[in-house]
Amino acid sequence: MPHSHRIAPGEKVDLSKISTRGKEYHDDRDQADREFKRFRNELDDLQTRLYAEGRQKLLIVLQAMDAGGKDGVTRSVFKEVNPQGIRIESFKAPSAEELSHDYLWRIHQRVPAKGMIAVFNRSHYEDVLVVRVDELVPKKMWEARFEQINQFEKYLSDNGTRILKFFIHISREEQLERFQERLDDPEKHWKFSIDDIKKRQKWDKYMAAYEDVLSKCSTDYAPWHVIPGDHNWYRNWAVAQVITETLHEMNPQYPPLAEGLKGLKLE
């Protein structure tokens, strides 16, 4: 049984003690790559069954610092999956209309429908991350959100949505390298903005905010996983492994033929 990187409910998380490398959990990259390809094909089969069954829903939340690899996970892990059954929901800075509502309003609109997988690229957790670090609302307000979020996720879970949350954990040094690459490679310029540097300067505040998120909001019904993110191959393998395992547990089934159609020969 490989390391799942799952945070136990109530576990106190210290990110400085958690590896960003991952190689200590899987030192054979070739084997990991082979397993990753197998996971991807299994995901394809499992997603088709989920869609065909049309009953269960899977919500995957991705959070990371800038250049942490959220886009990379989205692209690599779901490579073999039929795009019809998956929605990638990117949450950017909220619009004026979204801001005029409570912070879960726009989130609730994009939770997965029956048979679907939704991948949140950023999420309601930004409302206790950037919102906290940049002091966009009073402390009293964001502090109340951990419990509100747990209740919201419990409600979704009770109504048939399986939830998996991943924090992709990269080192400060790795982020620097990736930023420099975006500055140097004309095909990556678009991924970089001056805001990224400003956020990087608040690294420690973000780590503290993430530690609270991970310590307060990992539950049995919506667990957080801290995935070492410095090496893409390990990150992809680890995320794919958790999702594949969860879909196996959900065990979606092809539905039977409707009554009256059995053995029918068309002409």
Add this chain to the structure above:
Amino acid sequence: MPHSHRIAPGEKVDLSKISTRGKEYHDDRDQADREFKRFRNELDDLQTRLYAEGRQKLLIVLQAMDAGGKDGVTRSVFKEVNPQGIRIESFKAPSAEELSHDYLWRIHQRVPAKGMIAVFNRSHYEDVLVVRVDELVPKKMWEARFEQINQFEKYLSDNGTRILKFFIHISREEQLERFQERLDDPEKHWKFSIDDIKKRQKWDKYMAAYEDVLSKCSTDYAPWHVIPGDHNWYRNWAVAQVITETLHEMNPQYPPLAEGLKGLKLE
């Protein structure tokens, strides 16, 4: 220059005269498969540029009889594309809320945003197809829709949305074979319902309705293509070829680095 299967504006379409096979346009399947793979990789590159540029939008409309291959196109043609930049929008029978609005209301909500590709699996054309064949609204009402749809698409086009429409054309015999496969293969049962048989019995009425759609709604700004659909390899090749060519014309560009970031060395 391969056959584009594009319908000229005002062209009178007789579907019984248009091949459902396609082999007459490309008799070398191996070569087509190689080209198709090249198209897919080009689509990946072009879509990344479109997303990075964040300015243009591409709307792809897919229509076909049941088992015609809409899902197959979605899955095969966009295989290499980052799911973050594409949304597959499936339009099923409208909900009570959707029915309480005009028929383009739900469509407009799902047109692509800047930098995005949206693929409509079924579309507003159902409002002049099933709605007409099943007499869900009076003739006078659906007849007015051809012009309304042309105006709507013109408006989208004038506001920066490139539109491509594909009717995947299969023979009645091919549909029968695919239906029987769905009845016989337990992993395909879920794709089949008794309604499919009822619709099949109205084949000729549907062909007449499609002929009107193709004759009245193929425009310079939103052209229809009639793609021979009996052979999946030809269908995929032909659709991918048109989309790739169009994206080359749109010629999306990676944006430059923001002012003040040029030559920046991070530390």
